[in-house]
Amino acid sequence: MNVLMNVRELIKAHGDIEREVYLDFENSGPVLPEVIEAMLPYLRERGYGNPTITHKPGWEAYEAIMEASEEIAGYIKASSFEELHFTHSDTEANNIALLGGFSANRKLGRRVVISKIEPLSILFPAQMMRKNGVEVVEVPVNNEGFVLENELLKAVDDETVIVSIGLVNHEIGTIQPIKELVEVVKERNPCTLFHTDASDAYGRIPFDVRELGVDMATLCSYKIQGPRDIGALYVREGVKIDRILEGPLGTESLWPGLENVPGIVGFQMASRLAFENLHEKARRLKGFRDMLITEILEKIPETILNGPRGDRRAPDNVNISFLRCEGEALTIELSLRGVYVSSGSACTRRLLQPSHVLLAIGRKYEEAHGSVLMKLSSKHGFEDIQYVLKVLPQAVGRLRSISPF
Amino acid sequence: MNVLMNVRELIKAHGDIEREVYLDFENSGPVLPEVIEAMLPYLRERGYGNPTITHKPGWEAYEAIMEASEEIAGYIKASSFEELHFTHSDTEANNIALLGGFSANRKLGRRVVISKIEPLSILFPAQMMRKNGVEVVEVPVNNEGFVLENELLKAVDDETVIVSIGLVNHEIGTIQPIKELVEVVKERNPCTLFHTDASDAYGRIPFDVRELGVDMATLCSYKIQGPRDIGALYVREGVKIDRILEGPLGTESLWPGLENVPGIVGFQMASRLAFENLHEKARRLKGFRDMLITEILEKIPETILNGPRGDRRAPDNVNISFLRCEGEALTIELSLRGVYVSSGSACTRRLLQPSHVLLAIGRKYEEAHGSVLMKLSSKHGFEDIQYVLKVLPQAVGRLRSISPF
Numbered sequence: 121m122n123v124l125m126n127v128r129e130l131i132k133a134h135g136d137i138e139r140e141v142y143l144d145f146e147n148s149g150p151v152l153p154e155v156i157e158a159m160l161p162y163l164r165e166r167g168y169g170n171p172t173i174t175h176k177p178g179w180e181a182y183e184a185i186m187e188a189s190e191e192i193a194g195y196i197k198a199s200s201f202e203e204l205h206f207t208h209s210d211t212e213a214n215n216i217a218l219l220g221g222f223s224a225n226r227k228l229g230r231r232v233v234i235s236k237i238e239p240l241s242i243l244f245p246a247q248m249m250r251k252n253g254v255e256v257v258e259v260p261v262n263n264e265g266f267v268l269e270n271e272l273l274k275a276v277d278d279e280t281v282i283v284s285i286g287l288v289n290h291e292i293g294t295i296q297p298i299k300e301l302v303e304v305v306k307e308r309n310p311c312t313l314f315h316t317d318a319s320d321a322y323g324r325i326p327f328d329v330r331e332l333g334v335d336m337a338t339l340c341s342y343k344i345q346g347p348r349d350i351g352a353l354y355v356r357e358g359v360k361i362d363r364i365l366e367g368p369l370g371t372e373s374l375w376p377g378l379e380n381v382p383g384i385v386g387f388q389m390a391s392r393l394a395f396e397n398l399h400e401k402a403r404r405l406k407g408f409r410d411m412l413i414t415e416i417l418e419k420i421p422e423t424i425l426n427g428p429r430g431d432r433r434a435p436d437n438v439n440i441s442f443l444r445c446e447g448e449a450l451t452i453e454l455s456l457r458g459v460y461v462s463s464g465s466a467c468t469r470r471l472l473q474p475s476h477v478l479l480a481i482g483r484k485y486e487e488a489h490g491s492v493l494m495k496l497s498s499k500h501g502f503e504d505i506q507y508v509l510k511v512l513p514q515a516v517g518r519l520r521s522i523s524p525f
Numbered sequence: 526m527n528v529l530m531n532v533r534e535l536i537k538a539h540g541d542i543e544r545e546v547y548l549d550f551e552n553s554g555p556v557l558p559e560v561i562e563a564m565l566p567y568l569r570e571r572g573y574g575n576p577t578i579t580h581k582p583g584w585e586a587y588e589a590i591m592e593a594s595e596e597i598a599g600y601i602k603a604s605s606f607e608e609l610h611f612t613h614s615d616t617e618a619n620n621i622a623l624l625g626g627f628s629a630n631r632k633l634g635r636r637v638v639i640s641k642i643e644p645l646s647i648l649f650p651a652q653m654m655r656k657n658g659v660e661v662v663e664v665p666v667n668n669e670g671f672v673l674e675n676e677l678l679k680a681v682d683d684e685t686v687i688v689s690i691g692l693v694n695h696e697i698g699t700i701q702p703i704k705e706l707v708e709v710v711k712e713r714n715p716c717t718l719f720h721t722d723a724s725d726a727y728g729r730i731p732f733d734v735r736e737l738g739v740d741m742a743t744l745c746s747y748k749i750q751g752p753r754d755i756g757a758l759y760v761r762e763g764v765k766i767d768r769i770l771e772g773p774l775g776t777e778s779l780w781p782g783l784e785n786v787p788g789i790v791g792f793q794m795a796s797r798l799a800f801e802n803l804h805e806k807a808r809r810l811k812g813f814r815d816m817l818i819t820e821i822l823e824k825i826p827e828t829i830l831n832g833p834r835g836d837r838r839a840p841d842n843v844n845i846s847f848l849r850c851e852g853e854a855l856t857i858e859l860s861l862r863g864v865y866v867s868s869g870s871a872c873t874r875r876l877l878q879p880s881h882v883l884l885a886i887g888r889k890y891e892e893a894h895g896s897v898l899m900k901l902s903s904k905h906g907f908e909d910i911q912y913v914l915k916v917l918p919q920a921v922g923r924l925r926s927i928s929p930f
Contacts, residue, residue, distance in 0.1 A: 127587050178865075244781070448579050
């Protein structure tokens with residue numbers, strides 16, 4: 121338990137902090153008070169039954185799940201609540217889309233195509249499939265993270281079962297023109313299924329699954345300040361997917377076991393809050409985002425923006441590389457000042473390599489190691505942004521002053 | 526949404542109820558107030574970070590997970606907290622034990638042995654494995670649900686990779702002599718891994734994984750009034766298991782994705798409450814259990830107890846068949862009187878057949894269809910038991926009066 125002792129020392133080292141600004145919505149986040157309030161009754165007052173059992177607490181659970189399905193299906197303009205399948209989280213939804221989608225449609229061929237900048241919950245299952253004999257092609261992107269359409273066209277063949285490309289990139293905020301990419305794929309092979317991980321788009325930018333033309337889309341609750349352990353996979357009517365786990369089936373045909381009713385109700389409320397005045401909130405987020413980007417690039421030397429600017433970038437995403445700064449060290453320096461961010465550094469990610477996304481857009485190792493990812497929430501105010509802009513140069517300055525390079 | 530309309534009518538039909546007695550802890554249940562109180566701070570005040578990220582809310586999450594692992598590992602006498610792996614629930618733990626356990630050890634052979642009375646989260650993954658070419662043998666049980674040792678000995682061969690037999694049967698409460706069964710298996714084939722689904726034992730009867738000699742054991746939170754969406758798989762040090770899903774890895778090497786910190790903290794508190802005065806609570810539960818069994822069998826004609834009596838039966842389990850009564854109808858009749866139970870009827874379970882457990886112990890179809898499962902909690906009091914004994918004859922009487930048989 122040595123790690124635990126170090127962790128306790130690190131927590132203690134924080135002492136009095138002037139202000140806390142949480143910017144790590146990529147990896148989790150605090151649940152909104154309204155969401156907790158919506159969940160609480162379902163923990164012990166109502167709907168605490170199993171929705172497949174014929175008694176009052178079971179029927180209440182069933183009702184809650186159906187109402188949430190209908191509301192969430194509406195936000196993405198699905199044709200019916202039956203196209204929405206709750207799963208534990210985005211990781212599970214992405215795994216079913218790839219593994220279960222491939223298994224149910226393997227008569228169509230033996231290839232899966234993803235982009236080089238997909239999240240680990242797509243990249244790693246794809247690598248597992250490759251070990252099991254599936255042909256996995258990773259399509260490159262340009263230096264802003266946009267998928268190269270001619271490379272995509274080359275990658276898709278008569279044997280391609282699934283293409284998976286995220287709607288908004290989780291690290292650098294690139295908003296892919298998914299509708300165009302779906303057309304490229306379907307024109308080449310109309311049987312190929314198109315999946316998009318929309319976890320970083322849902323509740324931040326509006327989208328319509330029918331207009332995009334996707335067959336499957338992953339949604340996630342914790343990225344919009346809903347509870348953990350709940351997400352969903354949209355599956356267009358008629359698309360066949362195999363389960364990857366087995367067990368007792370309730371309301372969810374794709375995932376066995378007891379439904380997480382409080383989580384589903386919380387996801388529903390977090391979605392409702394996110395979609396309220398979505399356009400206005402996105403405009404405000406973009407203002408803060410651009411304020412952070414402009415001031416950091418101007419005031420701190422040797423900094424590089426990762427990902428595109430303007431309307432082609434997610435409104436909440438700021439990703440900047442600080443040269444001569446190790447990312448993990450910077451997250452710690454910032455934490456001690458109450459600012460919580462993540463980094464594409466290999467150390468932070470406990471992987472052998474720094475962010476594969478940053479390497480794919482052409483960043484060098486040292487640039488990727490010094491990257492910091494900040495994701496804004498609509499609850500952030502001007503003072504939060506000013507505080508980040510105050511402490512960031514201090515933290516970077518301190519690290520550079522002790523850097524050997 | 527016709528089903529939803531019917532469900533709403535059914536909920537409305539309940540009106541004023543004299544007393545509510547929830548007895549369906551087999552399938553879910555209300556979370557204890559102390560558990561909710563323990564979870565609440567982790568939703569938005571502390572530990573709301575991702576435990577792999579180097580900032581305060583992440584370190585707090587890491588600390589919470591490690592402390593919970595250590596405490597829960599202690600309750601089952603594991604050698605180390607590292608042997609405990611959190612999973613979403615018992616369904617996921619059972620799936621990894623079978624699918625991941627087989628995959629990592631497939632060089633040992635091609636057979637899996639289970640009993641005929643395992644839960645669906647064991648039976649269905651085993652059937653999926655059978656479709657994929659694994660030899661699955663189901664060992665029969667006697668009329669009280671005890672595994673036939675000579676049949677088990679015959680089933681285990683040189684090629685048997687895993688044996689999975691539950692410690693306490695989820696439906697009829699049979700407490701298997703697991704230590705003896707492990708000895709039978711290991712004597713025949715020392716390489717065979719022994720898994721036990723201990724979800725129905727954990728927090729109800731004491732057990733020691735080292736003394737039992739099992740290699741893997743499934744634990745579950747919702748069955749002890751903890752939150753849903755959390756469970757654990759104990760894996761003895763040195764036993765190899767493959768992941769069945771892929772994605773970013775945090776503190777849990779067997780399951781990728783963001784850890785459910787509030788759920789883990791809730792599971793820890795539910796465990797603490799369950800293990801407090803465990804022996805005294807078990808004695809009290811047995812009193813209530815035997816009061817229910819004796820009075821029902823005496824006062825209601827044409828009733829049969831399913832499962833053993835006395836110390837060989839789980840202290841919380843009551844399972845009785847009411848002849849000339851359809852189980853689903855009985856759960857509804859009882860619900861309208863505030864008593865919430867489940868049934869082994871095929872209708873309730875939305876399966877083609879009634880409970881495979883009841884059929885395996887020799888019950889006829891009509892006996893299985895009319896079965897009712899009640900699981901007691903240490904929060905139940907004498908008045909609750911008296912209320913059940915008052916309304917049960919009314920409900921059975923009404924159904925029998927309109928029965929065509």
